[in-house]
Amino acid sequence: MAKIISFSVKDVRFPTSKDLTGSDAVHTDPDYSATYVTIYTSDENLKGYGIAFTLGKGNDIVADCIKHFFPLFIGITVEELENEIGNLWFKCVDHSQLRWLGPEKGVVHMAVAAIFNSCWDLIAKIHKKPLWQFIVDSKPETIIKWLTFKYIEDVLTEEEAYRILVNSQKYKENRVKIILEEGYPSYTTAAGWLGYSDEKIVRLCKKYISMGWKHFKVKVGLDLEADVKRLKLIRETVGDECFIMVDANQQWNIEQSIKHINAYKKFNLLFVEEPTSPDDVLGFVKIKKAVGNINLATGEACGGRIMFKQFLESGAMNICQIDSCRLGSINEILTVLLMAHKFKVPVFPHAGGVGLCEYVQHLCMIDYVLINGEKHNKFVEYSDQLHEHFAYPCTIKNGNYMPPLDHGYSIEMKENSVNEFLFPDGNYWRNN
């Protein structure tokens, strides 16, 4: 069995701020970036790849933090990695010194996400399966050993989680058949970035409708009047059969949130995302009470399972938006999917950025096949950018993510792209 012999981590940054792709009320000039981890093994054809995602500056800080975890993995076999991955995960998040930087949030937790994303890629590859397939094929008693229930047992016990997994076993085969045929529905954010002109938004809405999308997310938050004008324009462009949701990216306080959301009500929104601070569970409860039956979505900036526990239990998270590079990889994502299932809150994974679409395509398949069995009225985010840098980019058909079939977790980048956009020494950054 191959042994883990070394790691590398590269700071890769794409200059997306140039055309305002990704711009929102708070993040006005993002350069979508990845801390790109590679695990090298004694078998030179077997490597694991993983990323954390950032907006540019600070990507180097996450990369440096990742290096502190390498010694825990060097010298173990890939088989030991697989058998011990639950214990290794807890050892990392509970590291006696590094945990002071979190615990289980911020840079140190993003570093854990990057490392474990690369570990899961490696594990799926030795089983010669796409990651989603490997996970859903695993036995409930194996899966349960990957998970940590510390601090969430009051809402989800290990026994409850195990029962959910056991219960879905009998449906798995049929669900896999369905997912292979139909894929999993998505919504697009690519038409509504805040920095885009009205003309560009109308053109993009029409383009995505012609490609099969019916769900559009729009960035809002800077100017109430301008937002209302823009929502009117988009509603007129996409018609009443399509769905619109808005994302304020944490822009408002509680009072402003209520005022803005009430002003948007006439556009019949599917949800309002991140009206206020992503940590303010009680603030969300106040907003929810004041705005009535409008769905509130949040989660992409929730550091870990404990935040999700509070939001889900409070009733103020109506749409659960997990992030593949902020939660501590599969080990923690599965516990959040299980909690959301218990609270009957639909999961709409956060994507876009760089590599996030490649990741969420696995997560929605796992949620559907292994846990939830529901995919109508559930949509995964999709944004049409930077896929060309990946060796195995996601595939969308008629607005649906199609299940990835290549082995691993789909995040290997093309060598040329890494060399071009390596920061600060890649060709692009040396010349710009």
Ligand SMILES: [Mg+2]
């Ligand atoms: Mg968002």
